[in-house]
Amino acid sequence: MEILFLKFIFIILLLLFFAGLSCETDIFTSSTNLSDGRTLVSSDESFELGFFSSGSSAKSRYLGIWYKNIPIQTVVWVANRCDPINDTSGVLMINSTGNLVLLSQSRGVVWASNSKIEAQNPVVQLLDSGNLVLKDSIAGKSEILLWQSFDYPADTLLPEMKLGWDLRTGLNRQLSAWKSPDDPCPGDLIYGVLPYNNPDTVLWKGSQRYYRSGPWNGIGMSGLPQLRPNPWFTVNLVSNEEEVYYIFHLNKKSAITRLIVNQTTSRGERYLWNEYTRTWTVSNHFPWDDCDIYGTCGAYGSCVITALPPCQCLRDFKPKSQEESSVDWHQGCVRNKPLDCHTGDGFIKVGGLKLPDTAHSWVNKSMNLKECRAKCLENCSCMAYTTLNIKESSGCAIWFDDLIDLKLVQSSGQDLYVRVAASDSDHEETKGKTKMMAGLIIVAVILVVTGVFVITYYIRRSHRNIEGRENGCSDERQIEDMELPLFEVALISNATNNFSSNNKLGEGGFGPVYKGTLPDGKEIAVKRLSRSSGQGIVEFKNEVALIAKLQHRNLVKLLGCCIQGEEKMLIYEYMPNKSLDCFIFDRTRRNLLDWPKRFHIICGIARGLVYLHQDSRLRIIHRDLKVSNVLLDSEMNPKISDFGMARAFGGEQFEGNTKRVVGTYGYMAPEYAIDGKFSVKSDVFSFGILLLEIISGKKNKGFYHLNDNLNIIGHAWRLWKEGNASELIDSFVQESCTLSEILRCIHISLLCVQQHPEDRPTMSSVVLMLGGETALVKPKEPGFLFDKKSLETNSSASKPESSSTNELSHSVLEPR
Numbered sequence: 152m153e154i155l156f157l158k159f160i161f162i163i164l165l166l167l168f169f170a171g172l173s174c175e176t177d178i179f180t181s182s183t184n185l186s187d188g189r190t191l192v193s194s195d196e197s198f199e200l201g202f203f204s205s206g207s208s209a210k211s212r213y214l215g216i217w218y219k220n221i222p223i224q225t226v227v228w229v230a231n232r233c234d235p236i237n238d239t240s241g242v243l244m245i246n247s248t249g250n251l252v253l254l255s256q257s258r259g260v261v262w263a264s265n266s267k268i269e270a271q272n273p274v275v276q277l278l279d280s281g282n283l284v285l286k287d288s289i290a291g292k293s294e295i296l297l298w299q300s301f302d303y304p305a306d307t308l309l310p311e312m313k314l315g316w317d318l319r320t321g322l323n324r325q326l327s328a329w330k331s332p333d334d335p336c337p338g339d340l341i342y343g344v345l346p347y348n349n350p351d352t353v354l355w356k357g358s359q360r361y362y363r364s365g366p367w368n369g370i371g372m373s374g375l376p377q378l379r380p381n382p383w384f385t386v387n388l389v390s391n392e393e394e395v396y397y398i399f400h401l402n403k404k405s406a407i408t409r410l411i412v413n414q415t416t417s418r419g420e421r422y423l424w425n426e427y428t429r430t431w432t433v434s435n436h437f438p439w440d441d442c443d444i445y446g447t448c449g450a451y452g453s454c455v456i457t458a459l460p461p462c463q464c465l466r467d468f469k470p471k472s473q474e475e476s477s478v479d480w481h482q483g484c485v486r487n488k489p490l491d492c493h494t495g496d497g498f499i500k501v502g503g504l505k506l507p508d509t510a511h512s513w514v515n516k517s518m519n520l521k522e523c524r525a526k527c528l529e530n531c532s533c534m535a536y537t538t539l540n541i542k543e544s545s546g547c548a549i550w551f552d553d554l555i556d557l558k559l560v561q562s563s564g565q566d567l568y569v570r571v572a573a574s575d576s577d578h579e580e581t582k583g584k585t586k587m588m589a590g591l592i593i594v595a596v597i598l599v600v601t602g603v604f605v606i607t608y609y610i611r612r613s614h615r616n617i618e619g620r621e622n623g624c625s626d627e628r629q630i631e632d633m634e635l636p637l638f639e640v641a642l643i644s645n646a647t648n649n650f651s652s653n654n655k656l657g658e659g660g661f662g663p664v665y666k667g668t669l670p671d672g673k674e675i676a677v678k679r680l681s682r683s684s685g686q687g688i689v690e691f692k693n694e695v696a697l698i699a700k701l702q703h704r705n706l707v708k709l710l711g712c713c714i715q716g717e718e719k720m721l722i723y724e725y726m727p728n729k730s731l732d733c734f735i736f737d738r739t740r741r742n743l744l745d746w747p748k749r750f751h752i753i754c755g756i757a758r759g760l761v762y763l764h765q766d767s768r769l770r771i772i773h774r775d776l777k778v779s780n781v782l783l784d785s786e787m788n789p790k791i792s793d794f795g796m797a798r799a800f801g802g803e804q805f806e807g808n809t810k811r812v813v814g815t816y817g818y819m820a821p822e823y824a825i826d827g828k829f830s831v832k833s834d835v836f837s838f839g840i841l842l843l844e845i846i847s848g849k850k851n852k853g854f855y856h857l858n859d860n861l862n863i864i865g866h867a868w869r870l871w872k873e874g875n876a877s878e879l880i881d882s883f884v885q886e887s888c889t890l891s892e893i894l895r896c897i898h899i900s901l902l903c904v905q906q907h908p909e910d911r912p913t914m915s916s917v918v919l920m921l922g923g924e925t926a927l928v929k930p931k932e933p934g935f936l937f938d939k940k941s942l943e944t945n946s947s948a949s950k951p952e953s954s955s956t957n958e959l960s961h962s963v964l965e966p967r
């Protein structure tokens with residue numbers, strides 16, 4: 152009896168438990184429904200299905216799916232796109248024939264899934280991918296998919312979602328933009344796949360073809376160089392007898408990315424979620440520039456964005472309309488000499504192209520290029536051929552009819568062999584051979600000349616290193632001799648919107664820094680030497696000479712430079728998260744840096760310094776290490792930047808001396824600030840200060856504590872001696888920190904800021920200490936316990952002067 156009662160209680164509890172679970176569920180069946188106000192959440196909580204209001208009209212209710220884990224509401228799918236419900240009476244349910252229907256009180260059925268198959272035991276589930284599925288799950292049998300939201304996209308393509316055709320059923324999945332940011336009803340911008348023999352993706356504006364990505368070449372779309380291999384996602388275009396679709400997969404599970412079509416901007420946009428800034432950023436868009444507009448240059452015209460006029464006829468072609476003054480480019484170009492199919496034609500090779508429209512084309516996956524050429528010559532209407540898959544160098548793609556919509560996309564474009572009259576072609580046997588010989592000779596000459604230059608350069612350079620590099624002397628010729636890529640002024644000017652003030656990121660050590668975007672989509676930071684800066688030229692050359700030789704994941708990467716007359720610029724990789732001081736000294740952003748992240752940053756800076764001090768080809772002392780010179784990439788990895796004041800040494804030299812003390816007050820070691828002596832140990836001192844700032848979230852400069860005039864070092868030293876070091880910790884990191892780890896860091900920082908350089912550890916032992924691999928000795932009294940005022944009165948004899956001492960002109964901003 153009692154046992155029965157207990158069993159009863161147990162069953163009740165079990166039922167309650169399941170009822171409780173069903174509040175936050177990813178499933179419902181025909182006996183339940185989803186009313187306005189309730190939601191369905193995918194099992195990993197990344198997506199949520201429910202009712203939402205769009206824009207200003209809170210009255211219009213839509214059924215949709217959005218990201219659950221993103222604070223900015225981002226809707227990825229809408230059911231009743233053009234048919235909002237006026238009130239909150241909306242209910243989503245499964246009707247008796249197993250269809251998913253959206254009902255409103257006044258209107259009845261507002262939207263239905265219209266699945267054709269009748270279901271016996273229909274179940275609705277929101278999957279972790281954001282796909283809403285309706286399936287029939289009959290006990291003992293496998294589930295049958297009846298309908299899925301991924302087959303009826305709105306404006307968003309999510310990972311694993313197919314864009315394009317199921318040729319067996321005729322289903323065509325396309326994206327269509329919201330009419331306006333408030334109205335999910337489709338506008339006239341549509342993105343889809345053309346199921347040609349050689350498939351292409353196209354953006355339509357109304358019925359007009361507006362943009363083409365170019366066909367798939369095994370790696371990417373030939374016209375979309377921005378779509379390079381990246382850490383976040385991989386794209387693919389699958390084409391077989393049954394399906395033709397475009398898809399992308401995540402490389403990293405945590406990455407959040409989506410592709411949308413945007414009516415407001417008339418383009419397709421790829422967004423990436425940045426977890427640290429908590430914003431969406433556009434990582435790519437199409438059309439990319441005016442040359443991407445479909446058919447801009449007509450047949451056989453290639454659009455070159457940097458040229459004037461941008462339309463250029465292919466080699467051996469001339470404009471069709473011949474009025475000199477204004478060529479009508481839409482008419483395109485014609486051959487200089489007409490073809491003669493029967494006596495024989497040849498081909499010219501055109502490099503770096505977005506391949507032409509594939510409406511009339513033919514492919515064979517197993518032919519090689521030679522067979523392809525023969526195949527093309529066979530048919531008089533074949534106008535061009537090329538390799539189908541450049542990744543495997545295989546396959547054959549052939550074009551019939553005139554070639555339309557060509558664009559020059561140097562970095563990732565493809566070679567195309569265009570049919571011309573035999574006398575114009577560059578593939579005649581003998582001509583080919585002589586050309587090849589000439590080519591070989593030219594290559595050999597270039598190799599010898601570069602070799603000589605490189606050798607002279609190294610000889611001169613090693614001389615200079617031994618002499619010491621106090622003046623940072625290296626002339627432009629030497630800069631140009633380096634393997635460093637040189638950029639054209641026009642390209643950089645274009646990339647930065649002509650150095651527009653909107654693109655300005657701030658002021659660096661020797662001039663303004665701009666953000667730019669190269670034609671291939673890569674984001675860059677451009678440090679431009681201001682013409683008025685006299686000291687700047689020395690620092691500029693110094694920075695180029697040093698950093699061009701350095702490669703480490705904790706140093707900012709120099710992509711190239713640009714020297715043309717007066718204009719001197721350095722081009723760096725762009726750092727989306729700016730510099731460390733933008734986080735640790737910012738009232739709100741400091742929350743984003745919990746202790747594990749701060750510790751990760753500390754270790755990165757330390758490793759970067761070890762590389763500079765001992766592992767790189769040169770021995771380098773940075774001399775201006777501070778929080779604003781530590782940049783953060785999109786994953787918050789630290790990168791040391793600004794080598795304008797750095798010094799390099801030859802093999803056994805460890806220490807230098809200078810009359811011109813440069814660096815930033817508050818970070819300078821005493822022996823350097825006072826006597827101008829610098830060594831790796833003066834960088835260690837600066838690292839110690841940096842460590843204290845990262846731990847405490849307070850600036851050394853302008854550190855005030857009640858009545859004493861101690862600076863951050865003095866303060867830390869006093870708390871340490873009193874056994875209260877934990878009071879130093881930034882209140883924002885306290886929750887996330889491991890106290891022992893952080894106390895260890897305070898201990899290390901005090902070792903780094905000791906008065907005498909010989910007492911301070913080297914950076915490589917700092918790295919070991921941070922890893923907890925060595926015991927820590929007791930720190931001796933630090934240098935500079937007091938703030939700047941007391942220092943100035945102590946040593947008024949040597950007033951450090953430099954561009955960097957001036958915190959106004961050399962404040963926060965650096966290439967990022």
Ligand SMILES: *[C@@H]1O[C@H](CO)[C@@H](O)[C@H](O)[C@H]1NC(C)=O
Nearest residue numbers: 182183184185186242244254
């Ligand atoms: C939805 O379900 C609730 C309870 O589960 C029920 O009261 C309501 O009548 C249902 N609505 C419709 C339209 O079937």
Ligand SMILES: *[C@@H]1O[C@H](CO)[C@@H](O)[C@H](O)[C@H]1NC(C)=O
Nearest residue numbers: 234235236237238255257258
């Ligand atoms: C919304 O309300 C208007 C009247 O206020 C009505 O004419 C219309 O049919 C309603 N639409 C829906 C979807 O309920």
Ligand SMILES: *[C@@H]1O[C@H](CO)[C@@H](O)[C@H](O)[C@H]1NC(C)=O
Nearest residue numbers: 246247248250252260263265
């Ligand atoms: C269920 O909904 C579908 C789609 O609206 C409709 O064709 C079908 O008749 C409905 N079934 C019933 C029993 O109402």
Ligand SMILES: *[C@@H]1O[C@H](CO)[C@@H](O)[C@H](O)[C@H]1NC(C)=O
Nearest residue numbers: 329332411412413414415416
């Ligand atoms: C479309 O672009 C505009 C302007 O950049 C932007 O404000 C809007 O959020 C974009 N739309 C979507 C759906 O992202």
Ligand SMILES: *[C@@H]1O[C@H](CO)[C@@H](O)[C@H](O)[C@H]1NC(C)=O
Nearest residue numbers: 514515516517518519522547
């Ligand atoms: C493709 O080329 C291969 C090799 O030349 C040939 O065997 C095959 O039949 C071709 N396929 C088609 C569909 O033409």
Ligand SMILES: *[C@@H]1O[C@H](CO)[C@@H](O)[C@H](O)[C@H]1NC(C)=O
Nearest residue numbers: 511513529530531532533551
């Ligand atoms: C050339 O190719 C076109 C397009 O595929 C085809 O219609 C035509 O019959 C071919 N001509 C010859 C001679 O093979």
